[in-house]
Amino acid sequence: MTNAIAIAGRQIGADFPPYIIAEMSANHNGSLDAACAIIDRAKAAGADAIKIQTYTPDTLTLKSDLPDFQITDGLWEGRTLYDLYQWAHTPWDWHKPMFDHARQADITIFSSPFDTTAVDLLEDLNAPAYKIASFEAVDLALIRYAAATGKPMIISTGMADQDEIGEAIAAARDGGCRELAILHCVSGYPAPAEDYNLRTLADMADRFGVVTGLSDHTLDNVTAVASVALGAALIEKHFTLDRSGGGPDDSFSLEPAQLEALCRDSRTVWQAMGEVDYGRKSSEIGNVKFRRSLYFVKDLKAGDVVAADAVRSVRPGYGIAPRYLDQIVGTTLRRDVAACSPVLMDDLAVSVLSQA
Template sequence: MRELVIDGRRIADDSDCFVIAEIGHNHQGSVERAQELFVLAKQCGVDAVKLQKRDNRSLFTRKLYDTPYDNENSFGATYGAHREALELDAASYAELQACARELGLVFFATAFDEASADLLEELDLPAYKIASGDLRNTPLLRHVASFGKPLIVSTGGATLEDVDRAVETVTAINPQLCLLQCTAAYPAAVEELELGVITTYRERYPELVVGLSDHQDGIAMAPVAYMLGARVIEKHFTSSHTAKGTDHAFSLMPEGMRKLVRDLRRVPLAVGDGVKRPLASEAKPLQKMGKQLVASRDLPLGHVLDTGDLVAKSPAEGGLPPYALDELLGQTLVRPLSEDEPIRAVDVSAAVTDGVAEAASTTAS
């Protein structure tokens, strides 16, 4: 049975969707802004909030770190300075961890390097995310898997060989793995979401929870992913599409996130238990729209029913249903019927089958 437990939250085929608000660096390097986003995310009903942690000096080449970065989304003169301005230190993470705990949110982060992973592990975070760019980074996968915590791994830009390698690397050490189908484009076009890969993963890795890292600019595809078996949905989250930074434009704002969570929670309710049955809410509409057999004209006592004597008309108010017509033909009326008067099982000399009579009784009720 595929199952994952993150900070006490059980994720399985028979569970609600585990919804992650990916805040990333939309906090713009501010603890206060991150806290505001946590509160908004909680109000939207998400299960978890997630940040991104980088040790920039060790992560980037010196050339990239020192590359000029002069654009409208820059927080520094070089790419390294830009990234450092967006980074939160260990004390900030501890403060945000406490904030999330108080709000009842699961709090974790993407580790982009081993130093960041070690910092997060010192805080005893309940889970880790590995980004698509590190799917082939088996040393990092192995290092984080060794912590014995659940891993959520995105698979954007991968082949099945890449995914197999990552799965084998992690599960050889730690079976607590969730795979996310992902298109590593920001935003991702609907025609490039490849949601069918969710089914592929579920069939290929029957022991693993599967989900979707959804970079599409909208909320309609996540419920589709749930129907295909995704039980983790990750969505970027912001408080303003116009805020400085590249992620804000395709991130969900609170109204969108609320609707996303609402729709994901509705899916299992809408699916139901698979049993086809009449519902109480259908009774009045079907009484009005349904049909019963009625006399097409005045019919005398003793009349032998023939073709054309009975017609189907609305509403259905206790008369026999139209499918009883064949059984009624050739039977004798034991009382007269007026035009448009419904015919019932007791109105003919031969007993109408119990099933037909019961159906008429159900329609009437």
């Protein structure tokens, strides 16, 4: 299994904090200023990267009103595909100022190309990685073309079955990609949490041997945060300044406070996962003294035999461990002891350790 990839110097894998991608998509709503503001807010929230989409309506579909090209349900009901992509696309002449702005803000920016001309544009901008969208995961020629750049690649797997995922991975490898990640994804907008079947993440990592993450289209952060505990090394969520902004993707996107919470909480989960460790933790050291131990509950003299009613297991923990109680009962004292004093090995004429 591939343990890690790197994008713009940031290591991504199970041994590193989850890589958080804020997907701008169409949430600029036709404003370059809004696009730059989204970049700034993603950085402020703690995201590792901002991702955009590089297409025009003509690179995605045909300008047709025929039934095949009509959207008849869902968020975009009543539009044609061409109209939707005309509304949602990021103009190509915005790309350079957006890349420049992201670099000034010190946040990684890359894109999903939807055809070879988009890859060419992004190469001119020195994009550090490529993301293949779920709907394009079956476009093996596009995957090979992007892979030939030698850049790291992320492939979303929404709607793809095992064979199709395998074919996409093979195309990426054949094209020259050496750093590859795949994202478990449900291509519903929004998607219900129960559709995600997060246990699939571990199987994907084992089955395909690549870094694995989650592209999450649910309306909150619960699914994404939970995915970290199941091995997600990357998380992608749509991001907007205002969920009520009226754009194509606003309604199922995170707002700044939610993105900040995702960045914080997913990294907390990753830290909490740690490793298998039964040892005493640093935060517990100060509380060891409050564990139970054995204490005398009567005044006794040297030479007395310790009866069962003379000792108890109580807090604090300055005496010997309660597991020695049976061995202590019936032993003889070497010295006087007072009630409420801890039972110590030196109090006893015979070491109970040799009897344990």
